[in-house]
Amino acid sequence: MASSSSKGYRTRLIHAGESGEKGNVPSAPPIVPSATFVMPPAHVDAYTDPSYDWTNHLTGAEEVTEYARHTNPTIRMLEQKVAAAEEAEAAAVFGSGMAAATAVLLHRLRAGDRLVLADVCYVSVSEFAHDTLAGLGVEVVRVDPTDLDAVRAAVRPGTTLVYIESPTNPIMRLTDIAAVAEIARAAGAETVVDSTFATPLATRPLDLGADWVIHSLTKYFSGHGDALGGAVVASAERIRGLWQDSRIRQGGVLSPFDAWLIARGMDTLPIRMAVHEASAFTVARFLEAHPKVTRVMYPGLPSHPQHELARRQMRNMSGMLTFQVEDGAQLARIMARQLRVFQFAVSLGQQRSLLFYIPAEQVGQPPFHLSEHALRGYQAFGGKGLFRVSVGLEDAEDLCDDLAASLAMLP
Numbered sequence: 001m002a003s004s005s006s007k008g009y010r011t012r013l014i015h016a017g018e019s020g021e022k023g024n025v026p027s028a029p030p031i032v033p034s035a036t037f038v039m040p041p042a043h044v045d046a047y048t049d050p051s052y053d054w055t056n057h058l059t060g061a062e063e064v065t066e067y068a069r070h071t072n073p074t075i076r077m078l079e080q081k082v083a084a085a086e087e088a089e090a091a092a093v094f095g096s097g098m099a100a101a102t103a104v105l106l107h108r109l110r111a112g113d114r115l116v117l118a119d120v121c122y123v124s125v126s127e128f129a130h131d132t133l134a135g136l137g138v139e140v141v142r143v144d145p146t147d148l149d150a151v152r153a154a155v156r157p158g159t160t161l162v163y164i165e166s167p168t169n170p171i172m173r174l175t176d177i178a179a180v181a182e183i184a185r186a187a188g189a190e191t192v193v194d195s196t197f198a199t200p201l202a203t204r205p206l207d208l209g210a211d212w213v214i215h216s217l218t219k220y221f222s223g224h225g226d227a228l229g230g231a232v233v234a235s236a237e238r239i240r241g242l243w244q245d246s247r248i249r250q251g252g253v254l255s256p257f258d259a260w261l262i263a264r265g266m267d268t269l270p271i272r273m274a275v276h277e278a279s280a281f282t283v284a285r286f287l288e289a290h291p292k293v294t295r296v297m298y299p300g301l302p303s304h305p306q307h308e309l310a311r312r313q314m315r316n317m318s319g320m321l322t323f324q325v326e327d328g329a330q331l332a333r334i335m336a337r338q339l340r341v342f343q344f345a346v347s348l349g350q351q352r353s354l355l356f357y358i359p360a361e362q363v364g365q366p367p368f369h370l371s372e373h374a375l376r377g378y379q380a381f382g383g384k385g386l387f388r389v390s391v392g393l394e395d396a397e398d399l400c401d402d403l404a405a406s407l408a409m410l411p
Contacts, residue, residue, distance in 0.1 A: 014267045017080030031260040032073040037065045069247060074256040078263045082221070082231045085200040085266065086213060090239035092247065093231045093259065097196065097216025098124050099252035100230030104192055104212050105129070105161070107245040111137030113160040116184075118145045119374035120381075122169045122194065129163075130369040142369075144377055145175040146306075151183050159189040166205075166313070167197040170358055170388040171381045172297040172322055174306040177313065181209030196220070197348075201273040202316040206233065217262045219349030220318075223272055227261035229254050272351075275393050276319030282396035283389065283403070287323045292407050297322045297381070305381075319391040320348060325410060328385035332357035334409050341394055341402040348390035353399055360385040 007015075018029050043064045046052055065071055075093060082091040094100040105128070109115055117129050119142040129140045143154040145164045155162055162184040166175040181191040192212040193205035199220045205213045215221060217229035232242060247253055277300070284298035296303065299310035300317035310317065325331050335355065336344045342355045360379070370378060378384075391399065 010270050012084045013081060013269065016084035017077035017263070029074070029077055029260070029263065031256050033256050034072070035068045037067070039066070040064065068256070069251055069253050071247075072256050072259075074259045074263075075254060078229075078254075078259040078266075079231075081263055081266050082215070082217070082233060085221075085269065086204055086206060086233045087200070088204075088206055088213070088233045089236040091231050091233045092239050092243050093217065093229055093254045093262075094246070094252045095230070095254050095258075096228050096252075097214070097218060097230035098128075100214050100216070100232050101125050101194065102128060103242060103246035103250065103252060104214065104232055105133060105163075106250065107242050108161055108190065109133060109136075109138045112139070114139045114141060114156075114158055116141050116143055116151070116154045116159055116162045116189070118164045118168065118175070119143060119370065120168050120171060120173065120378050121163070121165050125163070125194070126369050142371060142374060144374070145180055146173065148176070148179055148183065151180055155183050155187045155189055157187050159184070159187050161192055162189050163192045163194075165194040165197070166203065167299060167318070167320065169194075169197060170322060170386065171378060172197075172299060172304070172320065173381050174299060174309050174313065176309055177203070177205050177208040177210055181205075181211075185209065197318055197320050198314060199269070199273055199316070199318065201270055202314040202318055208313070211235075211238065218347065220273065220276075221266055221269060221349075222262045223265035223269065223350060224261070225347060225350035225352065227258040227265075229258050229262050272393065273316050273318070276349075276391055277316050279393070279396040279399065280317065280319040280321055280391040283391050283399050284321050286400040287321075287403065290404075290407060292325055292410055293323050294326060295324045297386075321389050321391070322386045323389065324384070324386050325407075327410065328357055328387065329359060331406065331410050332387070335406045338406045338409065339402055340405075341398050342389075348388075350390070351393045353392035353394055354390040356388050358386055358388060 019025060079091045079093050094103055115138055117140055134140050141154050143150050145151055164175045164180055166177055177193055184191045190211040193210045194214045195203055195205055196216045196219055213233040215231045217231050281300055284296050284301055287293045288296040298321035342353045345354045346356050348354060
C-alpha cells in the first residue's frame, strides 16, 4: 500500500486525522463533545514520577487528551486536516480567524518589539494592532507591501514580525510573498501571511518562505457559512510554542461541533475551489464588459495590475473579486432590495454567493486606521467605494443575470 505522503492531495485531505482502525467503526469521524477525559493509568504513573518531563505535558507534545482547552480528538483531527491542506508539519485551530491572528501576534510580540504591518489588511487586525498592541508597547509600522523598497526600509534589524495578506481584504491587492519573506529573513524577522482569500489550493506561503500562515476557517475551509473557526499553520516547533501560549493561557479554543463541521467542509475544498474559480472568471468577465461598471479587480483577469504575480503565485484564482460603479451607494440600495440569487451580506467563501458594499468614506475612518498615503493607495487600487463579491457555487449564468437586473436599474 502507498504511504500517506505518496497519496494524492484530495485523498490526503479527506483521510488526514481520521482513524485508521478497521472493523466496526463509523465511516464518518465522530464528534467528541466532552470537556474532560479519563486519565489512562499509564499516564498517571508517568506524570507522578519525579523525572516526568512537564515540558511535553504543557506544549501539546503528548497524545494523551486531558481537557478540551488543551485539545480534543475532533480538534486534533481538524488540525491534521489543515496541516495536510497546507502540506505543512503542524497546525493549531482556534475559535475564529481573529483568535488565530491574535494568538500569533500575542505569542511573538512583547513591549519594545517592532511589527511591520501591511497598510491595508483585515479591519479587525488593523484595529487590534493600532489599539491593543500599540497600547502594550509594541511599535507598529504600516507599510505598502507591494513597495519592496519601503518594506526594506521598514524591516530594519530588530523587527520581530512582518504581517501581510495576499490577496488583501478587500481590495484584492497581491503581495510578493517570497520577496517579502526574503527581506524579513535577512533582518532576522518572521513573516506572517493571512492566506484566507487564497486558500491552500491557490497559494502555500510556507513554500514561499513564510514562517506562519493564518486562515479564517469560517470561510472557504468550512464552505457553508455555518461554523466559526481559525487556524495557524507553521513548523511543528513553532506550533508547540503557540499551543502552550495561546490555547492553554489565552483559551481561544474551537468547539468540537464547529471543528467537525469545518472538517466535513474540507473534504470537498478542492472541488469547491475549482467551481468558485470558474464561476468567478465568468462573473468578472461579465462585469468587466458591462457599460455601467467602471472597474473590476480579479487576479485572474489580465486587467489586474498584478496579474503576472498572480500567475506565478496562485494555482487557483479563488472566488473573490471587487467592482465599482459611478454611484456605488445607489447601486447598494438597489441591490439590497432586488438581488434574488446573491445575498447582500458580509463574509465569504461559502456555497451561496455574497455581496457587500464598502463606502469610500468608511475606509478613511477608524477602525481602518489608514494613513493619507495608505488611503490614496487603497483608492488607487480600486478601493473608492467598492463592492466585494464572494462568488459561490450557483450557476454562473444565474449570478450574472442577477447582477444585470440590478445594474439595469442604475441610471
